[in-house]
Amino acid sequence: MHFASHWPSGALLDMADAPPFTVSLDCTRANIERDFGFGIWTLPEMEREAELLRRAARIYPMSHWAADSLVGDYGIDPARIRIIPPAQNLTAFKPKRSHDGPPNIVFIGNDFVRKGGPRLVEWVQGPLAGRCHLHIVSADPLAMVRGPDITAHGRVPHADLIARLLPKMDMMCLPTELDMSPHVLVEAAAARLPVVASRLGGIADIVLNGRSGILADIDSDAEFIAALTQLIEAPDLRRRMGEAAFRHARIAFDADTVYSQMIDEIRAAASMQDAAIFAPYVPQGVGVLNASRQPG
Template identity: 35%
Template sequence: MKTPASYPSPTTEAARCFFGVTTNLGWHTMGARLGDAIQFCDAAVHNTFQPFTLPKALGPLTWSANYSDGEKVRFPILDLHASFFLGSSKLRRQASGFDAVVAATSPMAAAFIADSASPPVFQIVDGTRALFKQDFGINNISEAAIERERRHFLRVQHTFALSNWVRNSIVNDYGVPENRVSVIRPMAPCSSMAPYQPMSRQPSQRLQVAFIGGDFVRKGGDRLLSWQQEHLHSFVDLHIVTDDRFRDERIPNTLWYGSLSNSDVIGNLLPRMDVLCHPTTRDCSAIVVAEAAIVGVPSITTTVGGIPVIWWSTVAPGICLTAVRTRTLSSQSLA
């Protein structure tokens, strides 16, 4: 594949951009933002958005940093980047003839980087292996794994980081030139954003609180359940969107929805909520908080990863966001 310096400059002619968005992550909202992130979109653009999920057969063979709760690796013989390449041949064929590929997540970008016929590749990143090791204390990340990721970053045309937190890691930990890394926000002013309406409620009215997260423990769902069982149930109706395996009918005043599509969450569930609670213990950007803000729902979250860097500067006027340090977040934050 050509080096980034050898790529032609964008033209004012209409360009065709291929957007790859992983379906097993909360990146659907980002899809609407990707078109604004690259210079190719200064002109009339013909875009294609293509979802992709890593084949299940590759999961048990793929090395994992144990970042997510549900990762089950039996024989970690493949790097995540290699697995995406092996599982995405159809996806790469669909990108043929486009002027640029924009990949949501680094592993998806790696699938195209390894293909010599691929057009210029841009990627969206909210975390790095170096940060997982340094900030999250994940101890199974080797220097060799970080080095593989460093080589990948240097081969990408441009990286769009979702916070200064990750941007600084890409530049300082990986040696990527500053002019090849930009910071974009997952929550920018957009026409679909609803104005926040301050809650007008009677003292006896129950609080409607949503928790949305597939990685139940990592997102803090277990903590929220314990708080609900302790005393929040006396004034909170808790609405939980997650995998059915975490369902616990013993928790009072808790409604379980199983797994919902992003359109159902944004269009039907969140507009009925008073607040989103996201007590995550390990997170990079908390895109679900952006999804709540789009429909005017305030959030309570933590200051792990890039969350505080993102939200202090990007939450729109009128959107009430409270971020609480992980060690002090408790059921009292909702009381």
């Protein structure tokens, strides 16, 4: 049995004869508690999640960030972990189109505040004023911002977003305050857009810092403004990073490849074979929670 999200699999803990299972996830409770400070789950609740995941025949985290927590926080055997990233149909995306005027920055996110939209608006209306144009795609009423350098599109059908809007964009910015492996960044790579985004969660697996985009400290307006300024002023850099993003997408995120390999992985796990479809996860040093407890 495979669970595309690990929350429903929790019912298996109370089953006397639970079937073998595999599970996909984008984070652990330990990830969220340590990195975002939610204060939602107690240690016993995190241990219950750990007990569940230790029973899984195979675990498929979306990122190294989540995989590190499985090993470091929950003591999962790395041999049972395969990192399988978000997937995207790359053929749906259209070639980029030239346009007049300053570079276009696109922000996509329905939770406007959590995704950092108000901060981006402040930068575009402040230090970046007159040097770029911000396009906001969001169903959030708070995102209906008006200004000389801003266009609020509201909700845009996905097909229109891919075919009509993204080809006119020059970069994406996502100064999110809380995310795991946001799929919109995979779509940016498929659209050949360099990205400026927060350095948190599993984002570093999607945006290759310095190669396909620039990651900034979530608390540093200065880092975000500097990164956006760098891309605004350098069209050749935008082009190189956009092409690097698309190459990364073809290697890591192509849906045909990822889904077919994942099916092979689940079949191998079901037959108890140690198939080398995806390489086993190799932890980078000590686990993240254990690392935080090392003496200075």
